[in-house]
Amino acid sequence: MLNADRLMVRLVTLAHHLWKSRTTLPRTECLYQNARHEVSERRALARSESKGHSSGDEYHWLVRRNLVLGGLLIFCFHGCATGPPVPTLPLGISLQEICRQYNIQWQFDSVTQVVILSYKDHNAKALVGSPTVLIGQQKVTLNAPLRRQNSTIFVPGDFESKVIGPFGSVRSRIGFTGELANLKIHTIVIDPGHGGKDPGTRGRSGLKEKDVVLDVSERLKSLLQEAGLKVIMTREADIYLTLPERTEMASQSNADLFVSIHANFMPARTTQGIEVYYVRSTSKRDLDEWQRQMNERMFVQHLDAQPSRTLQGIVADMMYQLKVAESGKLARRIVHDVADNAGVPNRGARHCRYFVVRNTLIPAILVEIGFLSNKQEEKKLDSPAYRQKLAESMARSILVYASSS
Numbered sequence: 211m212l213n214a215d216r217l218m219v220r221l222v223t224l225a226h227h228l229w230k231s232r233t234t235l236p237r238t239e240c241l242y243q244n245a246r247h248e249v250s251e252r253r254a255l256a257r258s259e260s261k262g263h264s265s266g267d268e269y270h271w272l273v274r275r276n277l278v279l280g281g282l283l284i285f286c287f288h289g290c291a292t293g294p295p296v297p298t299l300p301l302g303i304s305l306q307e308i309c310r311q312y313n314i315q316w317q318f319d320s321v322t323q324v325v326i327l328s329y330k331d332h333n334a335k336a337l338v339g340s341p342t343v344l345i346g347q348q349k350v351t352l353n354a355p356l357r358r359q360n361s362t363i364f365v366p367g368d369f370e371s372k373v374i375g376p377f378g379s380v381r382s383r384i385g386f387t388g389e390l391a392n393l394k395i396h397t398i399v400i401d402p403g404h405g406g407k408d409p410g411t412r413g414r415s416g417l418k419e420k421d422v423v424l425d426v427s428e429r430l431k432s433l434l435q436e437a438g439l440k441v442i443m444t445r446e447a448d449i450y451l452t453l454p455e456r457t458e459m460a461s462q463s464n465a466d467l468f469v470s471i472h473a474n475f476m477p478a479r480t481t482q483g484i485e486v487y488y489v490r491s492t493s494k495r496d497l498d499e500w501q502r503q504m505n506e507r508m509f510v511q512h513l514d515a516q517p518s519r520t521l522q523g524i525v526a527d528m529m530y531q532l533k534v535a536e537s538g539k540l541a542r543r544i545v546h547d548v549a550d551n552a553g554v555p556n557r558g559a560r561h562c563r564y565f566v567v568r569n570t571l572i573p574a575i576l577v578e579i580g581f582l583s584n585k586q587e588e589k590k591l592d593s594p595a596y597r598q599k600l601a602e603s604m605a606r607s608i609l610v611y612a613s614s615s
């Protein structure tokens with residue numbers, strides 16, 4: 211009885227520590243920061259190269275130009291009633307209808323012809339007669355100008371993706387209808403496969419797995435961060451990381467979930483579709499694996515408790531039960547949702563023994579987003595729009611999973 215009581219107390223204490231007391235080792239922080247540093251340097255360089263003049267100035271210039279052009283047009287219509295017929299262009303989609311769908315507030319100033327859209331802290335400004343829209347300080351150019359007929363303002367077809375996409379809430383964009391407040395996941399490790407000297411697989415047209423999966427992972431990261439999750443990337447640049455390093459980053463972080471992203475290859479070039487891998491059961495050999503034992507030691511060292519072999523054993527058991535149950539649940543959801551949404555064959559949630567999946571202590575999956583060996587699928591994976599669609603489907607699945615009991 212006494213032993214059972216003591217064990218129960220330890221389990222409760224441990225459960226508390228598991229969720230509250232994990233920290234990150236400096237070496238992992240260093241790897242992560244190095245990757246971030248490279249990306250931020252590249253972005254800073256791109257920003258300084260593309261800087262011409264401020265978009266705010268351009269916006270004000272456009273307002274003035276619109277007023278002058280508006281005056282000229284009124285003058286012409288008054289004076290040239292018998293002028294050549296004005297070609298009729300398709301008016302586009304009603305702005306009022308789009309705002310209603312996405313629950314976005316809007317105002318229109320009939321003097322300046324300026325439309326202001328607002329959602330929470332964000333705002334966007336557009337001019338009737340101009341294809342330019344300012345989202346905060348960022349300028350977006352549409353395929354056609356906004357038009358007005360009576361009290362209705364019409365926007366071109368790309369307004370939804372270019373303006374509402376970055377501007378609207380992540381929930382409405384990815385179609386997640388649940389609540390973000392009570393998610394069971396707070397931190398996720400996203401692991402873009404391969405990198406650096408290891409390109410992974412390669413399509414016939416030369417598309418490399420390491421590049422495709424990094425892009426999809428970055429998109430997934432942005433969506434999940436916007437939804438309020440903390441995201442740790444194993445790499446954010448074209449750098450090489452060993453498989454043990456990837457699992458160690460998960461063990462030393464405060465993460466609840468590990469998602470590794472890869473692209474697939476088959477000698478039979480007709481094969482296409484999505485597969486998601488997870489660990490269904492682990493053999494004694496796997497449980498005794500050196501890397502797993504190492505990750506368990508790292509994990510226990512960061513608990514607010516005296517590390518011991520007994521504690522390590524209890525932790526390993528608890529983590530294992532949780533990992534097996536939750537990994538399968540998420541794998542089945544993601545493979546179903548992404549296949550459905552992307553319109554590709556569902557090749558199922560499959561059991562595997564991949565190193566990064568079996569040696570991470572937290573629930574872990576490996577998503578094979580498509581076959582680079584298949585010509586059509588390679589072409590799709592080369593498209594940013596398709597990669598965004600994959601990232602949005604995965605983000606929605608992860609959020610639905612995280613909001614389930």
Ligand SMILES: [Zn+2]
Nearest residue numbers: 403410472473
């Ligand atoms: Zn791979």
